[in-house]
Structure formats: structure tokens, C-alpha cells
Amino acid sequence: MDRFSVTYRILADDDADATARAEAIALEDTVEIPRDVVPSGYIEDTVLGKVQDITANGDGVWTAKIGYHIDTVGRELPQLLNVILGNASILRGVKAIDLTPNDDLRSRFPGPRFGAAGLRELTGRTAGGYVCPVIKPQGSSPETLARLCYLTAVAGADIIKEDHGLANQDAAPFKDRIKACAAAVGQANQERADQGDTSRALYFANIGGHGDQVCDMAYYAKEAGAEGILVIPGLFGFDAINRLARDADLNLPIMAHPSHLGPYVLSPEHGYGHGMMLGQLMRLAGTDISVFPNYGGRFGFSQDECTQIVEACRAPMGMGPAILPSPGGGMSIERLPDMVQHYGDDCVYLLGGSLLRYGKKIGDAIRDMRGGLEGAKTQVSRPGFS
């Protein structure tokens, strides 16, 4: 295939209108000039997007598959998004719902560095779901946050995720916080190792600062002892993830948080499909763990939308290795059995605010989660005994 393809959901009046709209997207996201002034030769033959397929789905909805040549992209991720849904994001009734990569795209955007298999190695958690407490709230001192890190890590958490709102505020400046939290998780890991535990907690530091300092902050976190980085592509851009993922010296797993991305997926008519944005694009950028709001929590994702995300994270023909979905957003331990049934083992189970209800016994929350994951798994694998 000399082109990668994007499938769009298009609203149109009839077949002719759908075709015209598809042709308009192919122009809009590449040459952005009227069709009659597209120069012949290289620009018309290679640069201009090509409508490959149009299918009527009824009820005024069509799907159109448009092929793009890698030459329109170059080697940087911002321009790839410009081609996939740049100006077309402003057209009414155009939603990108699927990406079909070709070899050119795969070679320039090889995807995650670690993926689901890599996280098994890094954590030493050889089976079962991952327990992931979220350290918060903002406004707490580095010492308070570090204490939560220690207590959850020593109780057996797999991943210690910072709240995405811990940025670089005066109450806990980025560097002070990272240093204290990394040291706390390091101490907990030492104690776990001393007790013969072959698994360890990975501390994921949230990038909090300016966009052009993301790499510097990630290196600072690594040197302080962090073993993962949390990035918000809705604020820093998907390219920020890609830059970290492609950095062989940094060599840290990346977790992506969906803050500020809601408008891209909430409308059926605009933006991206749930699976495309929170699965395919995350994976293409180099995300190892994709956080999204679980169905039935305080956000409005449906079970089907969550399934789309998970399938895109794991699709065998996706970009690079399969990655870990990470549902959160108002989860409770009571919901674990249902969640395990839906998401399975290769999943990072987030527990945020309700963790704080345990107070000083926060370690019990981690043990309860582990128990919940294992109990649920037993139920699922042996339904006759449930």
C-alpha cells in the first residue's frame, strides 16, 4: 500500500453530496486549494488525498475512506494529525473513526517502547490486573504526597500514578514533588524486595510545566528515580508523547491522561471515534498505558465506547505492540468484579479519590483491590463456583 488511510463518518444529503464531501476532505487536509488549481504531477498524484471508498450507512450517514501519502506528513507527529483531521476537524459532520496504517506510517511512527508485554517485565507482575492508586489532591505538600506514595507502594501497588492536576504549583513544585515521591516509592520497593517480593511499584511522574520542557522534566524525573512518565496530550500535544517514546536514552514507559480531550470524542458528529483517539492515536504516539473514563462512572462513556478503546489498544494490526487500557474516573472496589470481566488482566485499574476514604489505612485499599482483582478473576475463570 502506498498510502495509509483514514475512515471518516460523514453526514451528507445523498450519494453525490457524500462524494463531494469526501473529495473536499481530501483537498482540505492536504493541498487546501480548489480542485481546479491543483498542479498536475507530483502534487496531484502524490500529495493530494485520494478518496478510496464511500459507503452509505443509512440515516444520512456515510463512511469515506481517504488515502494519504507519507510525503504529506514528513516525520513529525503534529503534521500527521494535520493530515488526518486538521482543517477537516472544523468541517461540520466529519468525524475520523479509523486509521489503517501502511508500512511508511509504521516505519515513521513505530509506536510504544514497552507496551503490555514490557509492563509485565518492568513491574514483575507476571499475571493479573495492575493495581494503580492515584496520588492526590493538589495543594498537598511534597511530604504528604510522598507519604501516600510510600503507603500504597509498600502495600503492593504496581503503578503509582500522580494526579494529572499535580503540575508545578507553589504548594508542591514539580522538582520537589518528584524527588520526594520517587524516593518514597524507592524505599517501599526496597522493603518489598527485602521481603522477597519479586514485583515492584513503578512511580509515574506527571509532567507539570511548559510544553517545550517536557523532555527535560522527564529526564529530571528519571534521575530522581521515577520509572514512568504521565503526559496529558490534550495540553502538551500528542507529539510530546512521541518525543518521549522515541527517546532511547530516556527509555521510560508512558501513561497518557485524557484531560482536555473530551470534546474530541463526545460528539457523534465531530472529532475522533473513542477507539481511534484513545486507542489508535495513543498507541501510534507511543503511549504504553491509555487512561480513559470507565463506563458507569461520573463521565458519560458507554460500555461500547470503552470496548472500542480496549480493542484499539490491543488490536494485532495496530501500530506497534499492544498497550494497556486504564479505566478510571470514579471507580470503586465494589465495581472490580464487573470491570475484570470486561477488561481482563492486561489492564491498569485506577483508584483515585475514594482511596482517601481509607485515611491512614490506605494500604488496606491496595490490598482490597488486589484481593478484588484476584477474587474476580477466580469468579470469571470458574463461573461454576461463583
Add this chain to the structure above:
Amino acid sequence: MDRFSVTYRILADDDADATARAEAIALEDTVEIPRDVVPSGYIEDTVLGKVQDITANGDGVWTAKIGYHIDTVGRELPQLLNVILGNASILRGVKAIDLTPNDDLRSRFPGPRFGAAGLRELTGRTAGGYVCPVIKPQGSSPETLARLCYLTAVAGADIIKEDHGLANQDAAPFKDRIKACAAAVGQANQERADQGDTSRALYFANIGGHGDQVCDMAYYAKEAGAEGILVIPGLFGFDAINRLARDADLNLPIMAHPSHLGPYVLSPEHGYGHGMMLGQLMRLAGTDISVFPNYGGRFGFSQDECTQIVEACRAPMGMGPAILPSPGGGMSIERLPDMVQHYGDDCVYLLGGSLLRYGKKIGDAIRDMRGGLEGAKTQVSRPGFS
């Protein structure tokens, strides 16, 4: 005021539900923990968002004003957006429609470096609308693009804007393109000066590369002779604009392009109001010229939505000096009289793809635009003679 405020449009069932949703936003975008576990003292009193006002607008719509303390933000723009609409962007039926700054916010985000008044000085265009051709299409060689720059600049264009799809592709790598185009505009300006023209064309180079190299690319462009920078915040983040705007050594005006931002404004239920995103946030970030799709073009913005953008660009109480709106997206010279009536003089009038219909006589398009702007202005100011 010890807090800046954000006004949200909220869908709710009744007054009690509206209040609960507003309280939920105040939690979500700051501490992100249940209300009953918010620690008393500094976190509850200062960090937690405060609902300041709720108004019922009928038809299931309420507006809620929520105050945030600058301590939740810190000094970096990504975290400001996290506070304004981070996780709340994923809540159903929540749209941010207005920002009320306070002194804290103004001091940390002083806005554009030049603004509308600064552009008058930089261009020497002391009155009237600005003529702004867009150089394209991608796939063209640096020499071809530079030729278009020269021809439009020497014909009297005020701003030479690169197409937002000119990134760093092999057909015209960023550095080669910038060098050739800047030299071409420089030559045209020399010829204009030699003929006694007191105005000059400013060449705005489009940032095309990686997000963490935006500053480096801007400096390269400046050294090559560019006199402005075009940035796409939907790909690089709003902070990329802010970093350039705050750079006193760089000291170049910034034009922002709305590519990839469509989903933030297209839904009435999610994202941002048109004026808030393409006016208020652009200005807060430091944009001097905000590009958006004109009503009646190939994008679906209404005249009212465009008016909201323009008003936010010019509002006396906005962040920093007033900035220039720049409507584009399928404009033609025939539409100029109507546009001038709507947008007035402090406006950058874009002309893109249809420019290419002039072929080698592209300079005529610039002169036709100038004539159109001046003719329209005469009509507007002297309606009795029209």
C-alpha cells in the same frame, strides 16, 4: 478579586441538579476527589474551586460561574487549561463560554506582545484592513513558494502567511523553505522601500516540526528574516504560543491557526464558546492575530459566532492589548465589501486557494484585494454615495 472565574453552560434537570453539576466541576478541575474527603484548611479554602453564581436560562440550560485561585494554576499555561476545562471537558453537557480574569491571572499571563496597535507599527500600514495572501500548496518546492512570496509581497501585501500544512516535508524542508521565503519577502520589501512605500510585508513562517523545537524553529525563522510566526495550538498546544509571546529576545508577532481545534467549538454542549477559544484563550496565550473560518465560507461558523470571536479579540477588559481577528476559509474578493462592513479595519483579510487562479498575475489579486478593502471602506463610511 482573589479568584478568576470561568462561566460554563451546563445542561441539567432542575436547579438542584444544576447546582450539583457546578459543584462537581469545581471539584473535578481542581482537587478531583469526593467533596467529603477534601482536607480542611488551605486545600478546601483556596485550592478547591468555588461556585459563585448559577443562573437558569430555560430549556434545560443553566450558566454557572466558578472561581479558581491562581494557586491551582501556578505559572504555566497547560495547567491553566487543566483548571479551566481539563477533566470537565469529558463531562457531558459542560461548555466553557467565558473567562473573567483577575489581577493574578493578568500578571501571570499578560497576553500578546504586539496586538492590533503593534501590528500597525510593524507593517507601517497606518490605516485600513490588512491584505494577507496564504502561500501554498504543500508539495511545492521552496523556490516555487518563495516566488509566490515575492510576487504577493512586492504587489503590496501586508502579511505573507504560509499555509498551515507547510510543515517539514521532503518537498520543502522547514529550514530550506523559510530561508528562501524570507529572502524573497526581504527583496520585495527592499523594492517597495526603494519606491517610497512606507509599509512593508511581514513574512509569517509556519512552525513545522516537533513540539519541543518550536522555540528553536522560531529563532531560526527570525534569523532567516521572518518577521512573524504562525503556530497551530491544536497541534502544539496553547503553551507553545505563550512561550513565544513571552520571549523578549524573539520579539516576533504570532498568528494562530485553528487547525485541529474544530471539535472544541462545534458542539453547543461541549468544549469552548467560539469567543472564548478563538478570542479569549488566543489572546491570553499571546496571539497577535487569530485566524478563524469566516461565516458563509466552506466551514460552518455562523455570523454570530464570528462576531463573538471578534468581540473577544477586541474587548477592552480582555487579557492584554486587543488583537487582530483574521477570517479566512474560502474567502473571495467578491465578498470583501460585506466582510469589511462586518470586521472593519483592524482585521487581517486572508486570501488562500482562490489566489492561485490568478496564475502568474497573482500580484493583481493583491491589488484587487487592496482596492476591494478601500472601496468597501468608502462605501461603508459614506453610505450616501454607495
